[in-house]
Amino acid sequence: MDAMANLNIKSKKENSFDAIVIGSGMSGGWAAKELCEKGLNTLVLERGREVKHVKDYPTTNMMPWELEHRGEILQSVKEENPVVSRCYAYKEDTKHFFVKDTEHPYVQEKPFDWIRGYQTGGKSLLWARQVQRWSDFDFEGPARDGFAVDWPIRYKDLAPWYSHVEKFIGVSGNKDGKPSLPDGEFLPPFELSAGEKYFKEFLKNNYPEREIVVARCAHITGNQDFYAKQGRTLCQNRTLCQRGCPFGGYFSSNSSTLPWAAKTGNLTMHHHAVVHSIIYDDAKGKATGVRVIDAQTKETKEYYADIIFVNASTLNTNLILLNSTSSRFPNGLGNDSGTLGKYVAFHNYRAGISAEYDGLKEYTTEGRRPTSGYFPRFRNLHKQETNFLRGYAAGFSSGRSTYNDHSGIGDELEQSMAKAPEYGPWRMGSHMMGETIPKEESQVSLDPTLKDEWGIPQLKISMDYDANDEAMIKDYLEQMSEMFEAAGFTNIRTRDDKRAPGLDIHEMGGARMGKDPKTSVLNEWNQVHSCPNVYVTDGACMTSTSTQNPSLTYMAFTARAVDHAVKNRG
Amino acid sequence: MMPACDFSEESILQAYQNLNITQSNKVLLSRVTNTIFPGTTLKKAEDLMIQDFVLVMSNDCLSTEQQAGFVKGLKGWDDFSKTTFGKAFSKMDQKEAEEAILKGVAMEGENESEIGHTRQFLNTTKRFALQGYLNSEYFMTEIKPYELVPARFYGSKLIENA
Numbered sequence: 001m002d003a004m005a006n007l008n009i010k011s012k013k014e015n016s017f018d019a020i021v022i023g024s025g026m027s028g029g030w031a032a033k034e035l036c037e038k039g040l041n042t043l044v045l046e047r048g049r050e051v052k053h054v055k056d057y058p059t060t061n062m063m064p065w066e067l068e069h070r071g072e073i074l075q076s077v078k079e080e081n082p083v084v085s086r087c088y089a090y091k092e093d094t095k096h097f098f099v100k101d102t103e104h105p106y107v108q109e110k111p112f113d114w115i116r117g118y119q120t121g122g123k124s125l126l127w128a129r130q131v132q133r134w135s136d137f138d139f140e141g142p143a144r145d146g147f148a149v150d151w152p153i154r155y156k157d158l159a160p161w162y163s164h165v166e167k168f169i170g171v172s173g174n175k176d177g178k179p180s181l182p183d184g185e186f187l188p189p190f191e192l193s194a195g196e197k198y199f200k201e202f203l204k205n206n207y208p209e210r211e212i213v214v215a216r217c218a219h220i221t222g223n224q225d226f227y228a229k230q231g232r233t234l235c236q237n238r239t240l241c242q243r244g245c246p247f248g249g250y251f252s253s254n255s256s257t258l259p260w261a262a263k264t265g266n267l268t269m270h271h272h273a274v275v276h277s278i279i280y281d282d283a284k285g286k287a288t289g290v291r292v293i294d295a296q297t298k299e300t301k302e303y304y305a306d307i308i309f310v311n312a313s314t315l316n317t318n319l320i321l322l323n324s325t326s327s328r329f330p331n332g333l334g335n336d337s338g339t340l341g342k343y344v345a346f347h348n349y350r351a352g353i354s355a356e357y358d359g360l361k362e363y364t365t366e367g368r369r370p371t372s373g374y375f376p377r378f379r380n381l382h383k384q385e386t387n388f389l390r391g392y393a394a395g396f397s398s399g400r401s402t403y404n405d406h407s408g409i410g411d412e413l414e415q416s417m418a419k420a421p422e423y424g425p426w427r428m429g430s431h432m433m434g435e436t437i438p439k440e441e442s443q444v445s446l447d448p449t450l451k452d453e454w455g456i457p458q459l460k461i462s463m464d465y466d467a468n469d470e471a472m473i474k475d476y477l478e479q480m481s482e483m484f485e486a487a488g489f490t491n492i493r494t495r496d497d498k499r500a501p502g503l504d505i506h507e508m509g510g511a512r513m514g515k516d517p518k519t520s521v522l523n524e525w526n527q528v529h530s531c532p533n534v535y536v537t538d539g540a541c542m543t544s545t546s547t548q549n550p551s552l553t554y555m556a557f558t559a560r561a562v563d564h565a566v567k568n569r570g
Numbered sequence: 571m572m573p574a575c576d577f578s579e580e581s582i583l584q585a586y587q588n589l590n591i592t593q594s595n596k597v598l599l600s601r602v603t604n605t606i607f608p609g610t611t612l613k614k615a616e617d618l619m620i621q622d623f624v625l626v627m628s629n630d631c632l633s634t635e636q637q638a639g640f641v642k643g644l645k646g647w648d649d650f651s652k653t654t655f656g657k658a659f660s661k662m663d664q665k666e667a668e669e670a671i672l673k674g675v676a677m678e679g680e681n682e683s684e685i686g687h688t689r690q691f692l693n694t695t696k697r698f699a700l701q702g703y704l705n706s707e708y709f710m711t712e713i714k715p716y717e718l719v720p721a722r723f724y725g726s727k728l729i730e731n732a
Contacts (some may be wrong), residue, residue: 064716065707074630191725236721364729367722406700410668414611417704418713423729 012304017043017268019307019565020290022275022320025122027538027554028311029253029261030165034562035307036266043303044258045273045292047312048118051097051125053231053254057244059093067092083113086503089126094242097125107447109462113502114315120271121254122313123505126242129218129250129370130549131171132393133162133182137381138546141435145380145389148343148438149514151543152524155182161556169251169555170227172235172371173216181213181376181548187222189214194363195398195426196373202487209381210483212396215374218251218552230256239368250370272296274454277324278308278333278534287333287534293454307533307565311558314539318344318444318510319459321521321536334521334528340511342443344463345545347506348392348434351473351496353480355489356425357398364400364423372397375430377547379475388471390435393547394480398428428489432476435547436501437468438509463501506550508542526561535561586629589641596621599644601660602692603699605667613708615699623702624695636690639681643691650674650688671696 018040021031028044035042050056064070071092078085081101090098099116106114117123136155143150159182166185174189192200192214200212219235220227227233232248232255241250248255261267272295279302281288289304310317318341324333332340372395379391402421406413442464446457477494484492501507514520517529522541528534537558539550580592600621607615615621628640643650651659651670659670674692679685703709710716 061718063707063710063718064705065710069627069631070701070705072627072631075633076630190723194726197726234721236719237723238719240718362729363726366724366727367720369723369725409606409671409696410608410664411610414607414609417709418611 015289015302016304017041018305019043019309020045020303020305021309021311022290023047023122023311023313023316023538024120024253024258024269025117025311025313025538026124026127026253026551027558028309029121029124029257030555030558031309031311031535031537031562032261032267033257034559035309035566036261036264038562038566039264039266040307040566041266042261042268043305044261044267044269045275045290045303046120046122046269046271047274047295048120048122048271050271051120051244051254053248053252053259054244054246057246058096060240060243060246062093062243083502084115086113086499087115087505088503089242091242093240094126097242097244104452105450106458107450107460109460110464111500112461112463113500114461114507115502115505116313116316120258120269121252124252124551125244125254127252127505127551128549129241130374131166131169131173131216131218131552132374132376132548133184133216134158134546134548134553135180135182137180137377138544138548141390141546142544145384147389148544149512149516149519152513152515152520157524158553158556158560161560162552164559165552165555169218169256170220170223170232171216172219172221174214176211176213178211178213178376180381181374184216186216187220190217190219190221190369190371192373193365193398193400194360195357195400195428196396198357198360199373199396199398199428199487203483206486207378207483210375210378212373212375215371215395217371219370220249230260232256235370237368237370239370241370274456275312275320276300276454276456277320278310279304280324280326280328280333280531282326282328285328287531293456295454298454306569308535309558309561309565310534310536310540311538314344314507314510314542315444315459315461317536317538317540319446319456321511321540322444322446323457329531333534334511334531336530337518337520339440339519340521341445342440342510343438343512343543344442344444344507344509345436345438345542346463346501346508347504347545347547348436348465348469348472349431349504350434350465350469350499351476351494352429352431353477353484353492353494354430355428355484355492356401357428357487357489358425359488360400360426361423364402377435379472379479386471386475388468388475389437390468390472391547392432392434392472392476394430394432394476396428396430398426401425401427425490428484430480432473433504433547433549434469434472434476435545437466438512438544439466444510465501506539506545508539508545508550511536511540512543513541514543525564526557527564533565535565537561583625586625588629588634588637589625591625591641591644595644596625598647598660599624599695601667602647602671602695605664605671606696606699607703608664612703612713615703618703618706618708620699620702620706624698627698627701628694632694636694639687639690640694641691643687643689646684647688647691650684
């Protein structure tokens with residue numbers, strides 16, 4: 001054997017693992033934890049830089065006056081990066097965790113605000129931490145209402161995995177007993193405010209089918225000893241979550257799953273590792289590894305494993321699969337159906353409403369709360385009752401306003417600022433979270449000519465609102481206005497901010513699960529139908545979008561898929 | 571014989587490269603921020619370096635057009651107040667200065683006019699001065715303390731004497 005062959009064998013051995021996970025975000029972190037706990041030697045590939053829990057949260061303990069621009073993003077940065085600048089969480093204290101438009105261009109066939117976080121933990125550092133379970137009202141939606149394809153699973157298949165995930169990440173919530181929003185493994189709930197309780201009571205008496213609950217969120221509010229093992233402790237109500245939390249009060253891959261996986265000794269983590277494609281071996285008839293480009297040196301490397309988890313985030317997972325071509329899969333890995341990249345959808349967050357309430361004058365709120373009220377979907381729940389399909393959930397929150405007159409100047413202004421604030425009315429606010437229908441024409445594809453810095457085709461995105469979404473916006477605003485008026489709220493203002501899809505940061509689908517390989521990419525275990533040692537368990541796997549924030553469901557799918565993969569190891 | 575003061579030679583403040591302003595412009599701005607916060611009930615604007623904050627924000631967080639209006643209004647403010655109110659702002663006492671600002675803010679005229687620029691300058695200065703003051707260490711520790719770690723939330727807290 002010559003020296004070169006020896007070297008190749010050595011390199012192949014050094015680069016071989018039991019499992020490879022592409023992406024270290026919400027679902028990738030879970031894949032890593034579960035695989036490592038089950039004893040598999042696991043490689044996690046993260047395309048961005050390393051962000052260590054606490055150590056790499058540079059702004060986490062900064063006071064407001066320590067931020068040079070008091071939180072604002074520079075005008076020049078906004079002008080160069082209009083997409084990320086539209087994200088509510090992109091601020092002076094969090095900007096280092098977001099991808100700038102200029103760094104990673106993509107093609108918008110139709111306007112799409114693609115929000116990305118390229119670092120350890122991905123967007124799990126930045127998420128809004130809302131974790132509502134799906135129910136069979138969601139999983140049975142496509143079959144009942146005749147869109148997309150039937151989900152290959154039902155709530156009962158996922159329920160134990162929801163529990164498994166909730167116990168580990170820590171979920172604060174109230175057991176509300178609502179079939180459309182199943183209860184989970186809850187730590188003590190945050191309180192509803194007096195204004196929210198008032199509206200809840202109003203609904204009970206006037207709209208008995210509708211209810212406000214406190215939104216379940218991934219924050220630790222109890223069972224401290226259990227979470228101490230992860231190095232995490234109680235949420236301290238700072239509501240500065242997107243800076244990274246020094247208490248580990250909310251769940252992120254950085255604070256929880258990744259260090260947990262590392263403790264097993266089975267985790268290898270590579271940063272700056274941009275996945276070019278998944279390697280498919282025609283002779284073996286399976287995927288054998290991944291091709292990676294070092295983001296800094298541009299050097300190409302290959303890593304090998306029998307189990308591959310794709311968790312690169314919804315649209316990047318689509319990109320990797322589409323770019324993984326071979327003689328067996330000329331149109332992308334597992335794309336026998338021709339549906340890969342198609343039937344992508346998102347959540348409709350365009351509309352909102354605000355109002356005031358003049359009652360409850362003896363109450364206010366104190367402290368801060370990292371969640372809000374939640375209005376579970378009530379439209380078309382038990383049967384079709386409107387001219388549009390599906391429905392919307394809504395955020396609902398209410399707080400007592402306080403007021404200091406800042407209109408003057410001179411001593412008048414100083415005196416007014418020095419006074420204790422006066423109490424104003426309660427302010428009510430809500431925003432819609434609408435289910436959108438995945439359609440064939442809503443799709444992502446590889447641009448035939450444009451490439452990124454690493455020679456990988458740029459992603460071309462094409463999706464838009466449709467008549468169903470417009471009808472739903474109208475209904476949300478009508479229904480909310482009607483309820484607000486009937487509840488005695490005043491100064492009711494509705495808005496449709498016409499935002500582009502994407503700002504919801506809930507893009508889903510493209511490699512959907514289904515029963516039939518002819519119309520879907522993944523099976524009931526999140527395996528690629530025609531390449532079953534590849535699992536896709538991030539948002540790309542979603543057959544429909546429901547109205548709930550999706551991360552909890554991705555995590556549950558991931559844990560369930562790892563269990564399946566390990567039980568069925570060859 | 572002493573040479574005459576020649577302001578055309580005065581150098582541009584490098585810290586605010588988008589604004590093209592001089593030290594005398596900054597001194598004039600400080601007079602405006604000190605008029606807004608004269609330090610009679612709370613601390614004076616200059617004790618909190620509010621003028622620097624106004625300039626940082628104007629330099630970094632305004633559009634080119636907004637910056638142009640702000641700078642034109644600032645540079646013309648002394649002359650404008652002299653012709654409009656009969657006295658240069660720099661020579662006014664606190665009461666006169668307050669009145670000049672309040673009148674300047676309320677004047678009607680096209681955005682792209684002397685009045686428009688003056689209004690933009692005064693409004694921008696007031697807005698950033700207030701933002702800087704409310705978010706200053708002094709205000710957020712001594713006047714209305716900010717809690718970094720509240721560790722509580724009560725949804726229905728009874729207000730005493732409500």
